[in-house]
Amino acid sequence: MEEIVSELTVNSPKQPEAPSALGPAAMKLDNVAVSFHGRTAVRDATFEVTKNRVTSLIGPSGSGKTTLLRALNRLHDLTPGTKVSGRITLEGEDIYRGNITVTELRSRVGMVFQRPNPFPTMSIYDNAVSGLRFNGIKKKEILDEAAETSLRAAALWESVSSRLKVSAGQLSGGEQQRLCIARALALDPEVLLMDEPTSALDPVATLRIEELMTTLKQRVTVVIVTHNMQQAARISDDCAFLLMGEDRAGELIEFGPTQKIFNDPTDSRTLDYTLGRFG
Amino acid sequence: MTNIDELTPVEDGHEMRALIRRTSNNQRARRVLISRVMMTLCAVAIAIAIVPLALLVYQLLRRGIPVLSTTFFTKLPESPSLTAPNATGGVSNAIIGSLALNIYASMMAIPIGVLAGVYLAESNSKLASTLRVIAQTMAGAPSILMGLFAFSLFVQDIKIGFTAIDGSFALAVLMLPVIAISSEISVRNVPNTLREAGLALGAKPHKISMKVVLPSALTGIVTGVILALSRAVGETAPVLLVIGGGYLNTWKPLDPVSALPLMIYTNAKSEWPSLRAEVWGIALVLVVVIFVLSLGARLWASRKQQVRN
Numbered sequence: 001m002e003e004i005v006s007e008l009t010v011n012s013p014k015q016p017e018a019p020s021a022l023g024p025a026a027m028k029l030d031n032v033a034v035s036f037h038g039r040t041a042v043r044d045a046t047f048e049v050t051k052n053r054v055t056s057l058i059g060p061s062g063s064g065k066t067t068l069l070r071a072l073n074r075l076h077d078l079t080p081g082t083k084v085s086g087r088i089t090l091e092g093e094d095i096y097r098g099n100i101t102v103t104e105l106r107s108r109v110g111m112v113f114q115r116p117n118p119f120p121t122m123s124i125y126d127n128a129v130s131g132l133r134f135n136g137i138k139k140k141e142i143l144d145e146a147a148e149t150s151l152r153a154a155a156l157w158e159s160v161s162s163r164l165k166v167s168a169g170q171l172s173g174g175e176q177q178r179l180c181i182a183r184a185l186a187l188d189p190e191v192l193l194m195d196e197p198t199s200a201l202d203p204v205a206t207l208r209i210e211e212l213m214t215t216l217k218q219r220v221t222v223v224i225v226t227h228n229m230q231q232a233a234r235i236s237d238d239c240a241f242l243l244m245g246e247d248r249a250g251e252l253i254e255f256g257p258t259q260k261i262f263n264d265p266t267d268s269r270t271l272d273y274t275l276g277r278f279g
Numbered sequence: 280m281t282n283i284d285e286l287t288p289v290e291d292g293h294e295m296r297a298l299i300r301r302t303s304n305n306q307r308a309r310r311v312l313i314s315r316v317m318m319t320l321c322a323v324a325i326a327i328a329i330v331p332l333a334l335l336v337y338q339l340l341r342r343g344i345p346v347l348s349t350t351f352f353t354k355l356p357e358s359p360s361l362t363a364p365n366a367t368g369g370v371s372n373a374i375i376g377s378l379a380l381n382i383y384a385s386m387m388a389i390p391i392g393v394l395a396g397v398y399l400a401e402s403n404s405k406l407a408s409t410l411r412v413i414a415q416t417m418a419g420a421p422s423i424l425m426g427l428f429a430f431s432l433f434v435q436d437i438k439i440g441f442t443a444i445d446g447s448f449a450l451a452v453l454m455l456p457v458i459a460i461s462s463e464i465s466v467r468n469v470p471n472t473l474r475e476a477g478l479a480l481g482a483k484p485h486k487i488s489m490k491v492v493l494p495s496a497l498t499g500i501v502t503g504v505i506l507a508l509s510r511a512v513g514e515t516a517p518v519l520l521v522i523g524g525g526y527l528n529t530w531k532p533l534d535p536v537s538a539l540p541l542m543i544y545t546n547a548k549s550e551w552p553s554l555r556a557e558v559w560g561i562a563l564v565l566v567v568v569i570f571v572l573s574l575g576a577r578l579w580a581s582r583k584q585q586v587r588n
Contacts (some may be wrong), residue, residue: 107481
């Protein structure tokens with residue numbers, strides 16, 4: 001049993017960081033719950049997403065990880081019958097009731113999806129700058145520079161710089177996903193939400209995205225949903241563990257530094273899950 | 280038959296495997312027989328379906344090709360007389376008329392139809408579902424109805440007379456539901472993940488419709504438009520009552536015009552064998568146009584699909 005624990009351990013587990021000394025929060029969740037047509041999908045989510053760290057949301061299927069993630073950029077808005085309660089703030093501003101418009105929020109909180117979804121009718125270049133164009137930026141010099149910067153940040157520039165006008169559909173799955181990351185980064189967001197970004201990729205492509213994430217957190221705060229506990233252990237600094245409750249609604253069981261969640265969790269269910277006893 | 284039981288020794292604890300193998304072997308002859316009979320029936324059915332079609336194409340080519348000539352395409356129609364019973368002239372007025380009718384009809388039906396399709400696909404309102412039912416009913420309505428509608432509206436009520444615009448209106452009404460429905464399907468087939476990708480980048484819904492959804496659905500929309508057009512080109516009933524059967528080469532919307540299907544209809548009833556023969560040439564031209572349109576749509580769509588992948 002101890003072997004498994006050490007395998008999942010990140011860095012040095014001897015000196016767990018104190019949860020209070022993490023730094024300023026990019027987003028705060030206070031008692032957040034999401035319901036669809038009156039049926040609660042996830043609740044009791046209270047935690048802080050700390051700046052320039054990777055926060056992972058883990059838990060078995062149906063625990064509400066993705067639902068919670070999509071509340072952070074109001075992607076539920078267009079789904080009829082969805083209600084988000086509690087309080088979510090970005091830089092102290094309530095994203096549901098504050099002055100911030102939904103389009104502004106989404107340009108500040110970017111998202112990468114489970115399956116790579118580049119726009120198939122657009123070239124690599126057009127995909128990279130699509131977010132800027134959607135937001136009304138047309139100047140060629142600005143777009144050119146943003147395309148290069150974001151493709152470099154997504155570790156894609158080297159392989160695509162000579163074929164920027166080629167359709168995005170011609171890239172491999174891993175490259176497409178990095179293009180989607182570049183597309184989100186082009187808007188220079190404060191937070192990047194990633195919904196199981198490697199679940200549709202092969203191990204090599206997965207590794208490249210994981211490497212990318214550790215460098216990305218210097219410029220953007222990352223929140224990632226993952227099914228893969230090893231991945232959460234490898235790349236995240238903080239970790240939220242969710243579980244489906246008695247009434248089939250997901251709830252936050254425990255939140256803390258990843259090392260603590262994996263090595264010394266407060267709740268026995270967290271330990272059972274991270275050790276692979278269920279889920 | 281060989282004794283299957285000997286060939287498949289029963290292993291202890293795996294009696295089911297032996298039973299399945301034995302049963303399957305015993306039924307093999309019967310399965311092969313059923314398969315052959317069914318295949319034969321399918322072949323016969325295909326033959327029955329294809330033979331009349333092949334005969335039709337054969338007749339069309341055999342009788343149509345001799346009619347085609349430079350005169351046929353470039354000259355106006357003439358009336359045969361006792362002294363010149365074969366002087367039928369050409370059908371240039373009907374070619375230009377058909378082109379004009381369908382171009383004007385497309386100009387009316389394509390923008391409205393495509394936008395209506397986008398609306399039907401993207402809206403969940405009561406109005407949208409009502410409109411969808413209307414469009415589906417209209418798509419199946421007899422085409423003479425469109426002609427009757429245009430006749431009562433333009434000829435009887437507005438009193439602009441028998442003109443090309445009346446006919447294009449009737450054809451546009453005919454094309455509209457087909458374009459709207461096929462556009463709706465194409466727009467619906469655009470994966471929702473692309474819309475979400477647009478939303479997540481801070482795009483407003485109308486930008487997503489224009490920049491993401493419509494380009495992705497374009498192949499399907501264009502295919503639908505061309506299929507609607509190829510149906511309109513061959514329609515006689517909607518234009519029969521309203522275009523006036525003009526005898527001049529004219530592109531003017533307010534002139535009476537002729538059309539290829541209309542000429543088939545009138546010439547086929549003629550006393551003159553030369554005019555009745557000419558009908559096959561017109562029919563051949565129509566079939567070729569429709570064939571080229573639908574083949575072109577297919578080729579274009581499949582090439583577009585290949586480029587994307």
